[in-house]
Amino acid sequence: MKQKVTPKTLSGFMELLPAEQLVFDRMKNIIEETYRSFGFVGLDTPVLELSDVLLAKAGGETEKQIYRFTKGDNDLCMRFDLTVPLARYVAEHQNELTFPFKRYQISKCYRGERPQKGRFREFYQADIDIIGSEKLAVVYDAEVPSIMYHVLKKLGLERFHIKLNNRKVMIGFFESLNLSEKSSEILRIIDKADKIGFDNVKACLKDLALSDEMLEVIMTFAMKQGTVAEILDFLKKQEIENEKYKEGVAEIELVCEAMKNLGVDENAFEIDLKITRGLDYYTGTVYETFLDDYKNWGSICSGGRYDNLSGYYTDRKLPGVGMSIGLTRFFDLLKDQNLIQPKAQTPADVLVLPMGDEALLYALKVANSLREKGFNVQTNASDGKFKNKMVYANKIGVPFVVILGEDEVQSQTVTLKNMQTGDQSCLSYEQLPVELKNVLSENSLKTTKVIRYFAE
Amino acid sequence: MKQKVTPKTLSGFMELLPAEQLVFDRMKNIIEETYRSFGFVGLDTPVLELSDVLLAKAGGETEKQIYRFTKGDNDLCMRFDLTVPLARYVAEHQNELTFPFKRYQISKCYRGERPQKGRFREFYQADIDIIGSEKLAVVYDAEVPSIMYHVLKKLGLERFHIKLNNRKVMIGFFESLNLSEKSSEILRIIDKADKIGFDNVKACLKDLALSDEMLEVIMTFAMKQGTVAEILDFLKKQEIENEKYKEGVAEIELVCEAMKNLGVDENAFEIDLKITRGLDYYTGTVYETFLDDYKNWGSICSGGRYDNLSGYYTDRKLPGVGMSIGLTRFFDLLKDQNLIQPKAQTPADVLVLPMGDEALLYALKVANSLREKGFNVQTNASDGKFKNKMVYANKIGVPFVVILGEDEVQSQTVTLKNMQTGDQSCLSYEQLPVELKNVLSENSLKTTKVIRYFAE
Numbered sequence: 001m002k003q004k005v006t007p008k009t010l011s012g013f014m015e016l017l018p019a020e021q022l023v024f025d026r027m028k029n030i031i032e033e034t035y036r037s038f039g040f041v042g043l044d045t046p047v048l049e050l051s052d053v054l055l056a057k058a059g060g061e062t063e064k065q066i067y068r069f070t071k072g073d074n075d076l077c078m079r080f081d082l083t084v085p086l087a088r089y090v091a092e093h094q095n096e097l098t099f100p101f102k103r104y105q106i107s108k109c110y111r112g113e114r115p116q117k118g119r120f121r122e123f124y125q126a127d128i129d130i131i132g133s134e135k136l137a138v139v140y141d142a143e144v145p146s147i148m149y150h151v152l153k154k155l156g157l158e159r160f161h162i163k164l165n166n167r168k169v170m171i172g173f174f175e176s177l178n179l180s181e182k183s184s185e186i187l188r189i190i191d192k193a194d195k196i197g198f199d200n201v202k203a204c205l206k207d208l209a210l211s212d213e214m215l216e217v218i219m220t221f222a223m224k225q226g227t228v229a230e231i232l233d234f235l236k237k238q239e240i241e242n243e244k245y246k247e248g249v250a251e252i253e254l255v256c257e258a259m260k261n262l263g264v265d266e267n268a269f270e271i272d273l274k275i276t277r278g279l280d281y282y283t284g285t286v287y288e289t290f291l292d293d294y295k296n297w298g299s300i301c302s303g304g305r306y307d308n309l310s311g312y313y314t315d316r317k318l319p320g321v322g323m324s325i326g327l328t329r330f331f332d333l334l335k336d337q338n339l340i341q342p343k344a345q346t347p348a349d350v351l352v353l354p355m356g357d358e359a360l361l362y363a364l365k366v367a368n369s370l371r372e373k374g375f376n377v378q379t380n381a382s383d384g385k386f387k388n389k390m391v392y393a394n395k396i397g398v399p400f401v402v403i404l405g406e407d408e409v410q411s412q413t414v415t416l417k418n419m420q421t422g423d424q425s426c427l428s429y430e431q432l433p434v435e436l437k438n439v440l441s442e443n444s445l446k447t448t449k450v451i452r453y454f455a456e
Numbered sequence: 457m458k459q460k461v462t463p464k465t466l467s468g469f470m471e472l473l474p475a476e477q478l479v480f481d482r483m484k485n486i487i488e489e490t491y492r493s494f495g496f497v498g499l500d501t502p503v504l505e506l507s508d509v510l511l512a513k514a515g516g517e518t519e520k521q522i523y524r525f526t527k528g529d530n531d532l533c534m535r536f537d538l539t540v541p542l543a544r545y546v547a548e549h550q551n552e553l554t555f556p557f558k559r560y561q562i563s564k565c566y567r568g569e570r571p572q573k574g575r576f577r578e579f580y581q582a583d584i585d586i587i588g589s590e591k592l593a594v595v596y597d598a599e600v601p602s603i604m605y606h607v608l609k610k611l612g613l614e615r616f617h618i619k620l621n622n623r624k625v626m627i628g629f630f631e632s633l634n635l636s637e638k639s640s641e642i643l644r645i646i647d648k649a650d651k652i653g654f655d656n657v658k659a660c661l662k663d664l665a666l667s668d669e670m671l672e673v674i675m676t677f678a679m680k681q682g683t684v685a686e687i688l689d690f691l692k693k694q695e696i697e698n699e700k701y702k703e704g705v706a707e708i709e710l711v712c713e714a715m716k717n718l719g720v721d722e723n724a725f726e727i728d729l730k731i732t733r734g735l736d737y738y739t740g741t742v743y744e745t746f747l748d749d750y751k752n753w754g755s756i757c758s759g760g761r762y763d764n765l766s767g768y769y770t771d772r773k774l775p776g777v778g779m780s781i782g783l784t785r786f787f788d789l790l791k792d793q794n795l796i797q798p799k800a801q802t803p804a805d806v807l808v809l810p811m812g813d814e815a816l817l818y819a820l821k822v823a824n825s826l827r828e829k830g831f832n833v834q835t836n837a838s839d840g841k842f843k844n845k846m847v848y849a850n851k852i853g854v855p856f857v858v859i860l861g862e863d864e865v866q867s868q869t870v871t872l873k874n875m876q877t878g879d880q881s882c883l884s885y886e887q888l889p890v891e892l893k894n895v896l897s898e899n900s901l902k903t904t905k906v907i908r909y910f911a912e
Contacts, residue, residue: 377493
């Protein structure tokens with residue numbers, strides 16, 4: 001016999017056991033259903049792209065991490081995000097798509113990073129974007145974070161904040177101070193305020209050769225705190241005669257108003273003038289999302305408005321707005337903090353157990369009739385002792401078991417056992433689905449929250 | 457400005473436009489929901505595996521096609537099927553899993569083949585397997601094809617047949633003829649009968665130096681046609697004193713009986729002694745599935761029973777039974793024959809259209825309230841003419857539109873338009889979800905069949 005190969009996975013690749021996988025899938029499903037409830041269509045672009053297409057824009061750190069190789073005549077890359085494939089897709093199919101084009105994609109991306117806690121080489125991104133042709137109304141800047149709000153609520157999260165800002169406001173502000181040339185740099189520094197602290201921000205800004213007075217003006221503006229209404233009021237009262245600034249303020253105001261109408265709790269979002277998302281790619285509204293009790297996780301869901309999605313591929317102007325959840329990383333953080341609740345190793349509502357060969361075919365029939373009524377039903381038809389089958393039922397964590405022996409076959413009845421309480425009842429074949437529906441409504445996987453997130 | 461890069465995908469990679477993607481996703485979803493309804497848990501193994509682990513068994517043609525490369529110190533492969541990753545997973549986690557272990561996986565696989573019609577380099581496989589520890593009851597051999605039967609029915613297919621055989625029957629039969637040494641070769645030839653014809657099978661068998669008499673015995677046996685009952689009768693009447701043969705016949709009989717109890721129409725499966733699945737990997741029941749009107753497609757769903765899933769990784773005996781649908785190829789064939797029915801470019805049930813800025817916030821509120829009631833709702837809140845918005849509604853193929861103008865805002869009403877009939881009605885804000893539920897029940901994407909497959 002040949003020597004055995006040790007079965008193992010690569011480090012940096014998340015692989016889950018059944019109970020956790022079911023929670024992960026449930027989260028993915030909730031995200032997808034919510035995206036779809038806003039009419040977004042799911043795309044499924046290839047994992048492999050031609051390197052010259054995928055790397056049209058990339059450079060520096062990102063490029064080093066990419067899984068790139070040749071096969072035959074092709075120079076290939078595994079995608080490292082879902083934005084570049086979207087840019088390629090929209091440019092390639094621009095004449096076949098209807099704009100505004102609303103798409104989501106929940107797919108794996110790849111980066112050959114040095115593996116470390118919280119960094120994955122294979123990870124799910126869950127993106128939504130709305131792409132316009134030539135122009136895209138500002139109200140869509142409200143739709144995207146509202147979708148994310150509903151996603152997080154449906155996942156069971158309570159204490160979180162979506163932070164908004166608008167880069168036009170910031171750029172206009174710096175223009176009014178005659179600091180246009182330095183504005184990109186200043187924005188990148190301010191963006192780090194929550195991480196490095198105010199004093200360090202000041203120190204970094206000072207390195208840009210700003211006067212103490214100027215520094216004070218910038219800090220007062222960017223660090224402004226208050227409710228949405230207060231900050232809007234503050235912004236409007238500034239005596240800044242700059243068109244870009246005014247446009248930005250009007251946009252923030254509309255976005256906040258629209259979000260309320262889209263069902264977002266006013267307490268769940270705020271304007272934070274420090275948030276600028278570093279990248280010059282973003283041109284208007286920007287978003288980050290923080291859990292109140294786990295701010296050190298950083299933003300779990302970010303994005304913004306951009307002027308030109310596909311500039312590397314087409315002359316057509318394709319502005320858009322989007323946000324993304326780093327699902328693998330988020331799941332890992334939740335798991336680490338013991339905030340997910342694996343319940344069972346099976347999606348089954350009920351396990352049907354025949355005792356002895358006489359009950360085998362009857363068991364299959366009972367299982368089939370329950371499935372026809374919409375239940376998820378597993379059978380364990382292995383030979384073996386009844387006790388072993390109950391051990392199996394306990395291990396897989398199924399909430400209900402139907403036990404079928406010789407008596408049940410003859411009388412065409414079933415014994416239904418509640419695995420949590422231990423209660424057993426004898427029912428007719430016809431009663432079973434009715435009773436099961438009643439008892440499941442309180443016990444189904446479908447109705448319990450996947451994330452346990454306490455508000456203390 | 458830098459020169460534009462031509463946006464394109466690699467050949468051999470299927471990428472769909474929204475309307476087709478929605479059909480594909482619906483098919484994937486039906487398959488997944490059906491797998492789950494039998495209590496199977498979905499696995500999600502990494503796309504990349506260590507080459508020495510993934511290729512423990514592979515060789516020949518398969519190995520040549522594999523996307524294999526190095527990154528840092530790692531020699532990596534993209535998976536080429538879902539069976540080897542399952543073998544690795546079960547061996548790696550054998551002490552954490554509960555057996556029988558029922559898993560499905562619907563994931564992309566990769567083979568760097570020369571692209572040609574119907575061959576894809578990136579393709580979905582939709583696998584189910586049941587893995588036992590040391591042993592696995594025969595009744596599970598009935599569960600797997602029954603799941604596939606329900607999948608195909610739910611996809612809208614009508615005229616198809618699942619063909620069963622059992623390799624023990626065939627091997628026992630050849631043992632009784634003292635042809636054990638040649639049985640693998642004979643089985644491989646017989647398996648091709650439907651492709652190459654009886655005469656060619658005979659010619660090939662003759663090349664194995666079989667006597668004319670022997671040839672006649674084999675052909676009469678393997679080409680036997682009839683109903684399940686007739687073939688079972690035929691098998692039982694053979695005077696073959698071979699334990700393996702008898703075991704195989706008993707297994708087929710139980711599998712057929714159990715399938716009926718699992719809700720499989722007796723006319724949808726048959727015993728076909730020619731089917732042997734070539735590979736010696738299979739040790740008992742084997743399956744293939746053919747569409748009656750497209751037999752030239754070959755089997756769309758195949759599999760079988762195997763004795764030892766993870767022999768390359770562990771000494772523990774892990775017998776199993778599984779089947780697989782090549783989803784990408786199947787979708788491509790259906791599309792080619794115009795058998796799929798793309799209906800819309802959005803999963804939305806309804807599109808909410810504000811006319812003018814006054815109605816914008818009201819539109820968001822109406823959309824939000826409909827989503828809270830479980831509808832999929834898209835808004836088109838772009839500036840622009842009403843006519844353009846109706847063009848948009850037509851293009852995306854949404855079944856219903858809610859039109860909101862100044863009048864509607866003031867009276868807190870809505871105008872609901874049926875896009876198919878053109879009928880419009882004015883409703884109160886409260887009436888809208890009730891009315892929508894009524895009209896959608898006949899029009900929802902969720903209730904229409906994805907595959908149009910006529911029985912002529």
